[in-house]
Amino acid sequence: MTRSHWTFLFVPEGEGGVRTLNISKRLTQVLAVLCGLLVIGTLAVTVSFLRQQHALSNLEARDQEILTLRSTISELEDAVSNHEMIMARNRELHKQANLLAGLGPLQQTDMADMDAPGQGGQEPFPGELSNVDPTSRERILGLRVQLDRLLREANWQRHGFEKVLQTLSADQELRDNTPSVRPISGGYLSSRYGRRPDPFTGQPTLHRGLDFAAPVGTPVVAPAAGRVKRASRRGSLGLLIEVDHGNGLVTRYGHLDSFAVARGDWVTRGQVIGRVGNTGRSTGPHLHYEVVSNGRSQNPWLYIISD
Template sequence: MNIIVLNGRGHQSRLLRIPRYLPVALLSLLLVVPVLLGAGTYYAMYHWGEPVLDQRMTARWQDELEAQRGTLSEINQRAEEELRAFTLRLADMQARVLRLDALGERLVDVAGIHSDEFDFSTPAAVGGPELPDERSVAYTAPTFAEALTDLAVTLDRREQQLSILERLMDSKRLAERTELSGRPITMGWLSSRFGQRTDPFSGRLTTHRGVDFAAKEGSDVVATGGGVVTYAGQRWGYGNLIEINHGNGFATRYAHIKDIHVTNGDIVRAGDVIATVGSTGRSTGPHVHYEVLKNGQQVNPAPYIARARR
């Protein structure tokens, strides 16, 4: 092989002769040398150096994998146990809701309250505007925790309803116990009505601020409603007097009585015997002067007496 070399000016040239085997030798050298270097490096690392993955490391990795499998199995078992516990708790709470609903409906019937105010058979009405950015959100099923939370909220709501219902029933029972009705005597007759009359002592026209019930001396005088005794003693014009506060601005007075069976601060119920019929004070004979006061003013007792006949 010949190579012609020209100088920069192109006036002179030189001929180089290259042996024919030289290119083949160079190519062989470029291929053989890397192969020999790679083989030598592998041989040196395999025989003289420490292996990258020896048996001890492989065994250690296998032990770690087994430990991770055991941990994962324990986690799965614990998750299944918790799921069963959640399921039992959910079933128990649902049973409680059913019992509360049944009890609430029964109490509403017993209390005579309109069912629209305490409807335990339908879910509570809820609502609210939909936000624009929520319309594109896809529906996702509630988790167990969310289901338990919703059920706990339902239980709280039912307990609040029952608490309100209990207070209403207590108020109704209290009102029934303190409501004025009937006569202050067990036997006797109405001898003087409320309003204008001729005074039995002066003969002048006066206002009678109560009603009189004539009865046998020593017979029972009863409270016409439940309340607290606020006065039990003598008072001018009334003779022996008992005054009972019934709440809500109502009070009753029982005058001209003989024997007083209660003291200040005593709690009485409707129908309790509080005294005996007498003729103390400004009186012409055995009777009970009965007054009903509303916010401190005497009112006609006739409507309250008539309640006992309804």
């Protein structure tokens, strides 16, 4: 005989009647299915929750990695900026060293190879940036370009300094005879080398030197050793001194008030050769200073390393 229901008897301790509870077999099956579904649902919710927690943990770790990476990139960018400033100072030292070595001023063409972008080669950080966020990737690639330029400039400067050292070791006389200091102490630069309006006519004209405004009588010194080629009056430049430094270099000092040397004298760097004046075609007391190399006018500022 097939059981159609379940009977539960509840017998209390002490007095009281026995109670019965009849549950049909069908209801029992339904309750069993519901309990199973409840267990399965609980497991599914638990698994989903654990997966979300794991994904959230990974996302937080990823965000922290990005923050750490960006902080590191910022530190590297600061370091690169500092090294660029150091390179700029080294470039000025290179200029000074070239002049002291008698190699002449640095030319823009000297740095053409250094500034030229690299050609070909392996892709920067191949495959290593695929998982990096776009902002950080661009900053890293920018750093790569800056570092590449710094390395090329460092190599260029090393070769340049090696050439300077070789020249310095070989020719002391050349160093002594190359103009490298300002010809006047004090005063101020009142007119630069190049085209400018003529102070008397206002017409554009080429100014072939530097003008240093200073009081009459201010000492004028030789910027390098050499032989006095001229110490006399010469037209619009008034009282003029010319010093021949050899190797095709000549310096000129115009509008002087007086001479401290004569033609044929040998002068050394820093020696007083005359005094600032207002002679010739001049609007006020100043020194007109020129540098001529092999008959061609040069910008004297390129031969001053103390400023």
